[in-house]
């Protein structure tokens with residue numbers, strides 16, 4: 391009988407300060423990143439000293455304070471855009487702002503909660519948004535180079551918008567058995583980068599159907615390929631299926647935050663990525679129309695059903 395071994399999400403070390411396109415370490419990382427994305431739709435990026443422990447502690451302290459405000463205050467963060475603003479579900483609460491990598495927007499968010507300012511929150515949110523943005527840019531450059539279409543990289547990065555989102559999972563004391571705090575889904579973005587406090591819960595579904603977790607460090611991030619990247623890559627990179635399961639034995643509260651990247655223009659498969667082995671699998675995608683269409687389907691409309699050929 392074949393023994394199924396537990397799959398492990400690949401970890402890629404991004405701590406090297408001198409990582410530059412064209413260097414030999416860049417090419418070997420590009421290989422590791424693209425292999426991981428093709429196989430798992432995700433990987434863990436270890437940033438090492440690029441993330442000082444103090445800023446990790448500062449942001450999670452401030453995020454805790456943020457969610458401790460009364461619901462009326464949190465509701466002041468409203469937004470027309472699906473998935474933005476504040477909302478509360480059975481097992482989690484979420485706050486998200488568009489253009490979250492812009493210091494003006496984090497300043498506006500800070501002012502809603504702390505009219506006299508909160509430099510810890512604002513500065514640490516800005517530092518994280520910048521770190522995650524740089525990581526996303528490096529990874530996308532690697533992906534575009536890997537498929538020989540780096541000439542399209544600049545026009546992609548010029549037309550992205552990034553949402554900064556914070557999540558608090560409801561206290562585990564109120565949970566009687568291990569629960570699906572966030573149901574299985576794929577993200578309706580191009581890529582998502584997430585960072586958590588030390589409380590486990592995020593699980594990834596592998597191609598052979600196993601659900602796997604992974605170890606976090608204060609300087610690790612997980613990068614997930616999402617629906618628009620699956621379309622762009624013509625199915626070479628699968629959109630990562632993931633969920634959050636909180637154990638009934640967990641006594642700590644789980645917080646996470648992330649940078650959610652959307653390509654503003656129409657995503658279509660580059661002609662170089664269509665060949666006999668990979669016939670065209672998607673019609674051009676407007677991600678914002680897809681988001682709107684999903685609202686009517688309770689978030690269950692898959693990218694294949696929406697624009698697959």
Ligand SMILES: O=C(O)CCC(=O)C(=O)O
Pocket residue numbers: 555557572577584586592632634645646647
């Ligand atoms: O909290 C997490 O680790 C996952 C969050 C997530 O999947 C999402 O916001 O789409």
Ligand SMILES: [Fe+2]
Pocket residue numbers: 575576577632
């Ligand atoms: Fe997600």
